[in-house]
Amino acid sequence: MRRRERDALVVARIVGDVLDPFNRSVSIRVSYNSREVTNGCEFRPSAVAHQPRVVVGGDDLRTFYTLVMVDPDAPSPSNPTLREYLHWMVTDIPGTTGSAFGSEVVCYEQPRPSIGIHRLIFVLFQQLGRETVYAPNWRQNFNTRVFAAQYNLGLPVAAVYFNCQRESGSGGRRVPQPTD
Numbered sequence: 607m608r609r610r611e612r613d614a615l616v617v618a619r620i621v622g623d624v625l626d627p628f629n630r631s632v633s634i635r636v637s638y639n640s641r642e643v644t645n646g647c648e649f650r651p652s653a654v655a656h657q658p659r660v661v662v663g664g665d666d667l668r669t670f671y672t673l674v675m676v677d678p679d680a681p682s683p684s685n686p687t688l689r690e691y692l693h694w695m696v697t698d699i700p701g702t703t704g705s706a707f708g709s710e711v712v713c714y715e716q717p718r719p720s721i722g723i724h725r726l727i728f729v730l731f732q733q734l735g736r737e738t739v740y741a742p743n744w745r746q747n748f749n750t751r752v753f754a755a756q757y758n759l760g761l762p763v764a765a766v767y768f769n770c771q772r773e774s775g776s777g778g779r780r781v782p783q784p785t786d
């Protein structure tokens with residue numbers, strides 16, 4: 607992973623709250639309509655009503671990836687009793703393709719934070735093989751680390767996040783950015 611990118615995930619405490627330190631080894635591009643998600647950018651709920659387009663790199667079609675999208679700030683960043691809330695899960699994404707070519711095992715749920723600014727994180731894992739990863743029973747109190755351990759996924763191969771607050775929200779806590 608490029609240094610800037612790693613720093614952004616560390617500064618936003620995504621490495622720490624949700625992930626262990628990792629080095630990115632596969633590219634991921636997430637976009638809502640044609641706007642790409644970059645670390646720390648902000649999207650309002652209306653802009654993320656429908657699932658994004660996700661393109662993954664990797665070397666070949668015989669390597670499969672799992673994508674999870676989680677909110678570690680539910681229901682509120684100061685008291686995240688639902689941490690992590692699982693918004694989306696797609697398994698069996700062949701390398702060099704995208705989420706549309708995988709199995710959507712937990713359907714996309716639009717982020718609609720009511721309190722504070724939430725971090726919405728996309729995490730990509732490499733699977734040991736095809737059809738080796740299964741959906742959890744619940745969205746709430748999902749744990750990305752435990753999930754990864756359960757299916758022998760190892761460390762993430764990529765991650766990217768955006769911030770989201772309610773449509774008319776105007777502030778509250780803001781995670782500092784390395785570019786500040």
Ligand SMILES: *[C@@H]1O[C@H](CO)[C@@H](O)[C@H](O)[C@H]1NC(C)=O
Binds near residue numbers: 627628629
């Ligand atoms: C990431 O890469 C650096 C430099 O190659 C290495 O020192 C470090 O141990 C790696 N970290 C992980 C978690 O693999």
